[in-house]
Amino acid sequence: MNLRTTIIRRPVTTKESVMKIRILSFTLTIFLFGMDTSLAASDPATDWIGVRGPNGSGVYPDSKPPTSWDLTTGRNVRWVMPLNGWGQGQPVIADGKVFIMLEPDVNHLFPRLQCLDLITGKVLWEDMLDHLPTAIPDEVERAKVYKMVERQNQATTLGAVFEREYRFIAKTDEERAAVVASWRKRGFIPAHRTDKGGDSNLDEKGLVKMHGNGPLDDQLKMYLPEAEKKTTNPTLLRYGIWEEIYQANCNFACIGKTFGAPVWCDGAIYVATAGGVLAKYDMNGKRQWLTWSFKPGLTGLNGSGHDTCVRSPIIAGDLFIGTAANNLVAIERATGKVRFKDDLKSESIASPVVLTVGKSEILLTAGPKAYLLPGGKPLKVEGWLFSGMQALVKHDERDVVLFCGSGEHCDWPKKGIGDTPPPAAVRYTLDGDTLRGKILWSGVQETSEIETAKGRYTEGMGGNAPWLLYDQGRFYHRNGPILDALTGKITVGKLVRDKSLRPSPDRAVPPTEHLLQLAGGNVYGWDHSIIVVYSCDGKKVASNVFPDPHVTKEQLPIWHGVDSRDDYFSGLGGKKRGMLSYGHQFTFGKDCLVARTLMHLYCFSEGSQSAPQPTTPVK
Numbered sequence: 001m002n003l004r005t006t007i008i009r010r011p012v013t014t015k016e017s018v019m020k021i022r023i024l025s026f027t028l029t030i031f032l033f034g035m036d037t038s039l040a041a042s043d044p045a046t047d048w049i050g051v052r053g054p055n056g057s058g059v060y061p062d063s064k065p066p067t068s069w070d071l072t073t074g075r076n077v078r079w080v081m082p083l084n085g086w087g088q089g090q091p092v093i094a095d096g097k098v099f100i101m102l103e104p105d106v107n108h109l110f111p112r113l114q115c116l117d118l119i120t121g122k123v124l125w126e127d128m129l130d131h132l133p134t135a136i137p138d139e140v141e142r143a144k145v146y147k148m149v150e151r152q153n154q155a156t157t158l159g160a161v162f163e164r165e166y167r168f169i170a171k172t173d174e175e176r177a178a179v180v181a182s183w184r185k186r187g188f189i190p191a192h193r194t195d196k197g198g199d200s201n202l203d204e205k206g207l208v209k210m211h212g213n214g215p216l217d218d219q220l221k222m223y224l225p226e227a228e229k230k231t232t233n234p235t236l237l238r239y240g241i242w243e244e245i246y247q248a249n250c251n252f253a254c255i256g257k258t259f260g261a262p263v264w265c266d267g268a269i270y271v272a273t274a275g276g277v278l279a280k281y282d283m284n285g286k287r288q289w290l291t292w293s294f295k296p297g298l299t300g301l302n303g304s305g306h307d308t309c310v311r312s313p314i315i316a317g318d319l320f321i322g323t324a325a326n327n328l329v330a331i332e333r334a335t336g337k338v339r340f341k342d343d344l345k346s347e348s349i350a351s352p353v354v355l356t357v358g359k360s361e362i363l364l365t366a367g368p369k370a371y372l373l374p375g376g377k378p379l380k381v382e383g384w385l386f387s388g389m390q391a392l393v394k395h396d397e398r399d400v401v402l403f404c405g406s407g408e409h410c411d412w413p414k415k416g417i418g419d420t421p422p423p424a425a426v427r428y429t430l431d432g433d434t435l436r437g438k439i440l441w442s443g444v445q446e447t448s449e450i451e452t453a454k455g456r457y458t459e460g461m462g463g464n465a466p467w468l469l470y471d472q473g474r475f476y477h478r479n480g481p482i483l484d485a486l487t488g489k490i491t492v493g494k495l496v497r498d499k500s501l502r503p504s505p506d507r508a509v510p511p512t513e514h515l516l517q518l519a520g521g522n523v524y525g526w527d528h529s530i531i532v533v534y535s536c537d538g539k540k541v542a543s544n545v546f547p548d549p550h551v552t553k554e555q556l557p558i559w560h561g562v563d564s565r566d567d568y569f570s571g572l573g574g575k576k577r578g579m580l581s582y583g584h585q586f587t588f589g590k591d592c593l594v595a596r597t598l599m600h601l602y603c604f605s606e607g608s609q610s611a612p613q614p615t616t617p618v619k
Helices: 002-009 015-042 139-169 173-185 226-238 563-568
Strands: 075-082 092-094 097-102 112-117 123-128 189-193 220-223 263-265 268-272 277-282 287-292 314-316 319-324 327-332 338-343 353-357 360-365 369-372 377-382 391-393 400-403 424-431 434-442 468-471 474-477 482-484 490-492 516-519 522-527 530-535 540-545 585-588 592-596 600-609
Touching: 092 263, 092 585, 097 600, 112 268, 139 173, 173 189, 263 314, 268 319, 277 319, 314 353, 327 369, 338 369, 353 391, 353 400, 353 424, 360 424, 391 468, 400 468, 468 516, 516 585, 522 585
Parallel strands: 377 434
Antiparallel strands: 075 600, 092 097, 097 112, 112 123, 189 220, 263 268, 268 277, 277 287, 314 319, 319 327, 327 338, 353 360, 360 369, 369 377, 391 400, 400 424, 424 434, 468 474, 474 482, 482 490, 516 522, 522 530, 530 540, 585 592, 592 600
């Protein structure tokens, strides 16, 4: 705009000069108008890096990572870093650094933000997100809760150890009774979670009463000592700390309190946890502010639940927005003050998105609920009433939102079967105070000869296809095909009924557990212990197997504190699952891929050569 003004106001003396300048001015105006329009179509108002990379798109346009590597030889491996904590959330790369969130464990009462150097993997700084000084102003009351949190963190870990001793090490009833007696002497009360949601304690033999053989029925836990339960229960419930120890299986097997990725924007790092903590840091680790804003009484300091923990925060203009524990909170980035908040009353785990309708920026989140930005005025939503396990704004048409399936987490009552099952593409218009969606397409029709019923939608193709990726008109479906994003028609490949890694000529998209992402002209997916790479046009490029990681001596106290530690290895306990983490999270730098397992971080770059990684698990 300044350039145009300068040209127009430039002094002229001849008709020829005037004509030349007018032509130049008109040409530049057209050029700049076109440039502004294309930028507006491709970029939101604010650039940020968080879950799924730049602006949450899953597309890393400036990245050229390797497509293959070998941990057993160290080829294309820059470094492997054993972490001093566990976690499931996606790493974020910005300004030559890697940022991750770590869960509470036996050594740490609260979640932590950790910063590592991208070149060396060295930990540069970390900070623990202790929100009790904000939540509990009274020092005496706060001291009691600190003591309780410490006891509970310890008991959560010890509960896992108890279950292992009771279920897997002890072989006879006499040995099991001895295990129970030893723990009771230490003040803990072993119990069993029944299939009806209640708890049973000990039978006449001193054994924990067991009911049924299902996976949920085999869970054991321990109550806090009776004396502490009576004196601290009111305080605990007030601040969202569970009275009961949510036993062993809850750590590695569940998602945790910091599944959401950190967010980088304008030289600062922002984080949000399921306990209602939102905070801002500079790149050197100095905390700028911390806000505790979710309502008490829901899952917070301890316990876990898929529907309260996993939404990742985002940036929208001058706002940092987090959703968890069924709460929405919009924070002013500069001050940490709450701009607006709401109770979502929804069990969807979808992270919020910002779409552009006309000249309006609109926040769309679980419920679904919508708010006019930047003030947060609530809008009525019509036309598509399922928030989805994931929503993705089509970045070149920001009034179109792509929704995934997954009935268990997205309020889709028929789990992918019905008249309009997800996935779906929805175009939105704003009519007064109503955000109205028009369904462009919904569901993926079965094309195999086995199911020939006209119009039948394949079971699971909506309900089992939560991870969205869009780029240049293509919708990448983790169950195999590439679709036209505006019609839903399959253009390459076919639907594959399961997402296993068995070779399939029908597959044009890599199988994945939680992410599909695009970098360097290739699509990456991570399924259990293998990262698979396909080209953008649907051809398989490479498969990269993760061997069993090596747990260090320093990691053992944390590793021993989780019942599902066997899942970290492919063969322990006879499970042979090869699941290195529930999250299977990875991200990209300009020349590298950083992958996260439960207790390790890996950096792969073309031409790097590290020492072969030890793969023998510590016993």
